[in-house]
Amino acid sequence: MSGQTELTGKMAASPKEWLAPVARRAEVLVIPLAALLAGFAIFSIFLLLQGKSPTEFFSLVYRAGFGTSFSWQNTLSRTAPLLFAGLCVALPARLGLVVIGGEGAIVLGGVATGALGAVMLGSSGYVALPLMALAGVVVGGLWIGLVGAMRYYRGVNETIASLLMAYIAIAVMNHLVEGPLRDPSNPNKPSTLGLTDGLRIGDIPGWNVHWGLAAGLVCCVLTWVLIERTTWGFAARITGGNIRAAQVQGLPVGRLILGFTALGGAFAGLAGFFEVTAVHGSANSSLAAGFGYTGILIAFLARHNALAIIPVAILLAGFEASSGLIQRRMDLPDATMLVLQGMVFIAILLSDTAYGRFKIFAPERWKSA
Amino acid sequence: MPMKPLSRRGFLNGTAAAVGAASLGTLPFQAQADGHGLTVGFIYVGPRDDFGYNQAHAEGAAAVAMMDGVTVVEEENVAETVDVQNAMESMINFDGASLIFPTSFGYFDPHILEVAPNYPDVRFQHAAGLWSADLHPMNVGSYFGYIGMGQYLNGITAGHATTSKKLGFVAAIPIPQVLLNINSFLLGARQVDPEITCQVIFTGSWSNAVREAEATNALADAGCDVITCHVDGPKVVIETAAGRGSYVCGYHADQTSLAPELYLTGAEWNWANVYTSMVQTAMDGGSIPNFVRGGLSEDFIKMSPLGPAVSDASRAQFEATKAEILAGGFAAIRGPLMSNTGTEILSAGEALVETDIALESMDYLVEGVIGSTS
Numbered sequence: 001m002s003g004q005t006e007l008t009g010k011m012a013a014s015p016k017e018w019l020a021p022v023a024r025r026a027e028v029l030v031i032p033l034a035a036l037l038a039g040f041a042i043f044s045i046f047l048l049l050q051g052k053s054p055t056e057f058f059s060l061v062y063r064a065g066f067g068t069s070f071s072w073q074n075t076l077s078r079t080a081p082l083l084f085a086g087l088c089v090a091l092p093a094r095l096g097l098v099v100i101g102g103e104g105a106i107v108l109g110g111v112a113t114g115a116l117g118a119v120m121l122g123s124s125g126y127v128a129l130p131l132m133a134l135a136g137v138v139v140g141g142l143w144i145g146l147v148g149a150m151r152y153y154r155g156v157n158e159t160i161a162s163l164l165m166a167y168i169a170i171a172v173m174n175h176l177v178e179g180p181l182r183d184p185s186n187p188n189k190p191s192t193l194g195l196t197d198g199l200r201i202g203d204i205p206g207w208n209v210h211w212g213l214a215a216g217l218v219c220c221v222l223t224w225v226l227i228e229r230t231t232w233g234f235a236a237r238i239t240g241g242n243i244r245a246a247q248v249q250g251l252p253v254g255r256l257i258l259g260f261t262a263l264g265g266a267f268a269g270l271a272g273f274f275e276v277t278a279v280h281g282s283a284n285s286s287l288a289a290g291f292g293y294t295g296i297l298i299a300f301l302a303r304h305n306a307l308a309i310i311p312v313a314i315l316l317a318g319f320e321a322s323s324g325l326i327q328r329r330m331d332l333p334d335a336t337m338l339v340l341q342g343m344v345f346i347a348i349l350l351s352d353t354a355y356g357r358f359k360i361f362a363p364e365r366w367k368s369a
Numbered sequence: 370m371p372m373k374p375l376s377r378r379g380f381l382n383g384t385a386a387a388v389g390a391a392s393l394g395t396l397p398f399q400a401q402a403d404g405h406g407l408t409v410g411f412i413y414v415g416p417r418d419d420f421g422y423n424q425a426h427a428e429g430a431a432a433v434a435m436m437d438g439v440t441v442v443e444e445e446n447v448a449e450t451v452d453v454q455n456a457m458e459s460m461i462n463f464d465g466a467s468l469i470f471p472t473s474f475g476y477f478d479p480h481i482l483e484v485a486p487n488y489p490d491v492r493f494q495h496a497a498g499l500w501s502a503d504l505h506p507m508n509v510g511s512y513f514g515y516i517g518m519g520q521y522l523n524g525i526t527a528g529h530a531t532t533s534k535k536l537g538f539v540a541a542i543p544i545p546q547v548l549l550n551i552n553s554f555l556l557g558a559r560q561v562d563p564e565i566t567c568q569v570i571f572t573g574s575w576s577n578a579v580r581e582a583e584a585t586n587a588l589a590d591a592g593c594d595v596i597t598c599h600v601d602g603p604k605v606v607i608e609t610a611a612g613r614g615s616y617v618c619g620y621h622a623d624q625t626s627l628a629p630e631l632y633l634t635g636a637e638w639n640w641a642n643v644y645t646s647m648v649q650t651a652m653d654g655g656s657i658p659n660f661v662r663g664g665l666s667e668d669f670i671k672m673s674p675l676g677p678a679v680s681d682a683s684r685a686q687f688e689a690t691k692a693e694i695l696a697g698g699f700a701a702i703r704g705p706l707m708s709n710t711g712t713e714i715l716s717a718g719e720a721l722v723e724t725d726i727a728l729e730s731m732d733y734l735v736e737g738v739i740g741s742t743s
Contacts, residue, residue, distance in 0.1 A: 063463075070462045074455045174573055178542070179743070187730060188497070188544045189475055279451050281479050285574070286449040324444045324456050325463055334416070334446040 020363035027361035032303065035351035039344030046339065052330055064325035065318025076209045078317035081106065083216030084271035085295025086313055087223055088144065090304040091264035092158070094227055095257055096240040097151065101162025102268040103292025104169030105143045109136035109269025111173050113276045114192035114283025115181050117199050125198040132199070133273050140269020141262040143169065148261025152254050158261075170288050177284055191284035201278040212274030216313075219267055223306035236260060268292065294320075297341060301348050316341070406438035407467060407652055410460035412453060413445045414473035415576060419602035421621040422575075426472040426496070428622065429640025433648050442466060449475035457484050461491055468651050470644070472496045485509050492657060494647065498729065500659050512643060512661040514669030515723040517546075517553040518694050519636025520597070521701040522672055523618035524557020525690055526633040527595040528565055529683030530616045531558070536567040537593030537615070539584045541575045541600045543742040545731040550599045550636075552735045553701045554618075559737060561686065568593055569740035575601045582609045589613035595633070607632070616678060623673045634687070635673035642668040664723050666695045698722055708733040709740075 044054035065075050088102035112135040120128040147165065150156035178190040186194075201211050227233035236256050239246040247253055271291060276283050298316055302308035323337045359365050409430075417427040423445065434441040442464045447456045453476050460466040469491060471481055477495050485493050485506045493509045500511035527536050536558055540547050555567040568591055570584035581598070585606050588596055596610040597618035604627060610617045611628035619625070619635020647657050663669035672691070675684055693699050700722045704715030714733060715721070721728055734740055 064459065068462070070458065074459060077451050077455060171573075178573075187732070188499075188546070189478075190542065190544075275450070279479070284475075286475060289448045289450045289452070320452075321455060321459075324447070324459050327444050328442045328460075328464060334444075 023361055023363055027355065027358070028303070030361075031351050031354050032301070032348060035347040035354075036301075036344060038351075039340070039347035042347065043340045043343045046343070050332070052332065056330060057326065057332075060325050060329055061319065061322040064322035071318075071321065073208045074321040075314060075318040076207070076213055078320055079313050080210065080212030080216045080274055081271040081289075081291040082294055082298055082313040082317055083213075083220055083309060084267045084274075085291045086298035086302065086309040087219060087295075087306060088264040088268040088292070089296050089299035090302065090306060090309060091223065091227075091260045091267070092144075092148065092257075093299060093304040094233075094236050094240045095260050096243065097148070097257065097261065098159045099144060099147055099162045099261060099264065100159055100296050101147065101164070101166040101169075101292065102144070102264070102295050103288065103290070104162070104166035105140035105265040105268035106272045106275070106292050107166075107169045107173050107287045108143055109140035109272030110276045110280075110287040111176055111181070111192070111272070111283045112136050112139035112269070113273045114195075115176070117195045117276070118181065118183075118193035121193065121196050121199070123199075125200075128199050129201070129277065132277065133270065136269040136273035136276075137266040138269070140272065141266035144265025144268065145258055145262030147265075148257045151261075152257045166292065170285075173283070173287065174285060181283070183282065189284060191280075191282040194282045195277065199277065200281060201274060210274065210278035212271075212278055215270065215274065217310060219270070220306045220310050223263075223267075227306060232256070232259075268295075297345055300345065406440060407648065408440045408442060408460075408465050409433055409648055410457070410464065410466040410469040411441065411443045412447050412456050412460075412469070412471040412473075412476070413443070414447060414449065414475070415445065415601055417443070417445045420604040420607075420624055420627065421600070421602035423472070423601065425622045425638040426470070426640055429638075429644040430470075432641035433644045436645060436648060436652075438652065439648060440464075447473075449473060449480065451480075453480045454484050457481070457493070458488075461488055466491070468492045468494065468648065470494050470496070481509060482506070492651065494657065498660070498662060502659065507659065510657055510659040510661070512647075512669075514638060514643075514662065514667075515664035516636050516638065516670050517549040517701060517728070518664050518699070518723055519670050519672060520550040520599075520618075520620070521553040521557035522687060522691060522694075523597055523620075523634060523636055524554040525560055525687050526675070526679055526683050527554065527597070527616070527618055528558035528561025529680055529686070530633055530678060531565060531595050533592045533594045534562065534565045535591065535593045536565060537585070537588030537591070537596040537610075538567055538569040538738075538740075539581055539588065539596065539598040539600060539606045540569050540571050542573060543571055545729050547599050548731045548734060548742065549702075549728055550620075551738055551740075552731070552733075554597060555735060555737050556701050557690075560690070561683075566737050566739055569734065569738055571740070572600065578602075578605045581605045585609040586613065589615055619673050625673055625676065629676070631678060632673070632676040633679055633683075634675050637671050637673055639668050639671040662724070664694070665691070666697060694723075700725075702728065702735075707736040709736050709738050711736075 047054045047057055064071055085102050092099040113132045116132045116135040147158050147162045150161055151158040177192055181192045183191050183193045203210050235251045239253055239256055275287055280286055298309055298312050302312040319337050326332050326336055327334060411430040413423040415423045417423055430441050430443055433439055442460055444456050447453050453471060457469055474497050477499050481493050481495055485508055489508055495511055498511050498513045500509055538551050551569050558565045568588055572580040572584055581600055582605050595616040598606040598620055603620050603624055607617050607624045607627045611631045616631050616633055617628050618633050622637055625632045650657050700720035703720035705717040706715040708714050
């Protein structure tokens with residue numbers, strides 16, 4: 001804190017112009033990081049109450065999530081669906097909509113991919129894969145777009161609707177893979193027909209991580225550009241800030257809601273596409289793996305900023321990658337990671353009240369010190 | 370609540386930190402093998418204490434952990450996604466595991482098949498009869514048990530216990546192994562009284578506590594007074610059925626403690642025997658066969674101790690049939706036999722013994738089972 005006094009002292013004498021914007025922007029980085037550390041601290045108390053060592057816990061998390069090249073591979077291979085799932089929550093959130101049913105779009109996007117793949121088994125991957133991706137994107141987009149449409153036209157609560165629709169999506173998937181789309185040669189695990197090698201997405205050369213990661217990163221960057229650097233994004237941010245004001249200004253609120261929810265769903269559908277083509281090789285019940293729900297946590301931790309989703313998704317993937325080693329070495333149950341995630345989530349939500357309360361981040365208030 | 374954009378500079382700093390961490394990450398692996406002995410990994414799809422499928426495997430793992438010179442590492446709640454691939458590799462890289470039992474059916478294709486070729490010195494043993502010499506790597510193996518015979522014996526105790534002549538079966542999904550269990554349960558009961566019927570409800574998933582409870586209540590409402598199941602964790606079915614006053618037969622593991630008065634018996638896996646013998650083979654430097662199966666006589670499966678509600682007549686028939694099965698060549702599925710849709714399955718004199726490969730493509734429910742496969 002001595003730095004702060006020194007800083008404000010100098011400020012009063014000769015304001016360094018370059019410092020002001022840095023300080024202003026540092027707020028959005030420092031507060032979430034402090035909240036993250038606070039979450040870790042509360043979790044450490046929980047560990048101590050259990051008679052376990054927090055030092056050992058966090059060193060194991062580092063080791064298994066980020067400490068070796070295998071750890072990075074483990075972490076990054078889990079990251080791709082989380083990026084897409086995070087975007088599915090973050091995009092509608094910029095309009096003030098809390099959509100938590102991305103799981104449904106992932107599942108149905110995967111089924112659409114698998115179903116189209118099953119009828120294109122003889123085709124070249126160059127023809128079939130883009131069409132399969134399109135199928136996943138369209139179905140996922142329609143699914144969450146429907147949530148947006150119900151919200152805009154009928155006033156149906158988008159949070160409840162999207163959550164309940166996720167259960168419907170899983171039921172639809174089970175019906176399809178156990179019925180009309182079922183591969184008759186695989187009696188034990190109901191799945192769509194297995195994709196031929198030409199219709200599979202491979203790994204990024206030199207890594208044991210599939211191309212979904214690269215696609216996810218690109219989508220995050222594009223989304224960030226859309227929201228922060230285009231008039232559409234600007235209109236969306238205004239709508240999210242105050243929907244009445246946006247309507248009074250004549251902004252196309254309806255089209256924004258439909259477009260952003262559909263785009264979020266399209267990203268989730270893309271997650272399903274990569275799960276089917278890069279991981280499973282067919283669509284089956286393994287698609288409902290809970291990525292959509294982890295995506296909620298990621299988007300909130302990233303404060304719905306598409307670029308921030310990248311490090312947050314990697315961090316949470318690292319937590320999940322280390323869950324196994326934690327179980328094995330510390331004899332802690334599988335739910336430990338959920339407890340940690342929950343505590344971090346609460347700390348981040350509470351940290352919202354901290355914005356604008358610290359003078360150090362507000363250059364215009366420095367002189368009064 | 371306004372959304373604050375992340376600063377460009379902050380993002381660059383974060384990226385630099387990540388790159389730094391990544392370059393640190395290229396240090397060589399430090400496998401934590403003890404330097405002697407064998408490290409064996411077990412991976413479960415659900416919780417280890419589910420009173421069912423996963424607990425049965427975990428009891429086997431516990432028996433292996435008692436062996437000298439063996440270290441057991443375990444992981445529960447591992448999804449059938451890239452999650453299990455990473456769990457297997459993590460056990461190999463961090464714990465030095467050289468024998469791994471990924472126990473869930475869905476782990477095999479594509480996950481084990483994806484990982485196994487990269488680790489030729491590690492043995493992957495999968496709990497289902499899926500391995501085939503033509504298609505799959507030699508460091509992968511399959512093992513499974515003829516647990517349908519256990520459901521047949523369950524059926525005999527159920528046939529004696531029922532007064533309504535209606536049995537209930539809560540089943541996960543209509544795949545061959547589940548259908549064989551349902552059919553065996555009814556056919557066992559019909560050895561006692563050919564009038565008995567069995568109503569089946571499929572829940573559509575291996576683990577869905579809410580629907581399992583609903584199905585059990587629906588069966589009890591329909592007058593079923595002995596209920597059994599084939600789902601991953603039978604706890605909900607057993608407790609709900611016993612709460613409604615129905616007798617229960619167990620599955621996967623021993624559920625006596627959940628319904629001490631109403632539990633008749635149960636069809637259990639005996640993985641302790643299977644796993645300790647496989648691990649012993651590996652320790653002795655032998656090779657575990659790629660394809661292993663067994664039933665009651667090979668100690669792959671066992672029956673729960675008979676409960677207090679089992680009558681003397683029931684006990685006598687149970688023991689006699691068990692002795693017949695142990696003698697070998699026993700067929701629960703034998704002609705004349707019709708399906709419940711009226712097609713002939715087997716004519717008089719035909720029989721499918723427990724080892725018959727035709728049982729593994731079963732797609733019918735036998736006459737007397739109330740329910741549909743689709």
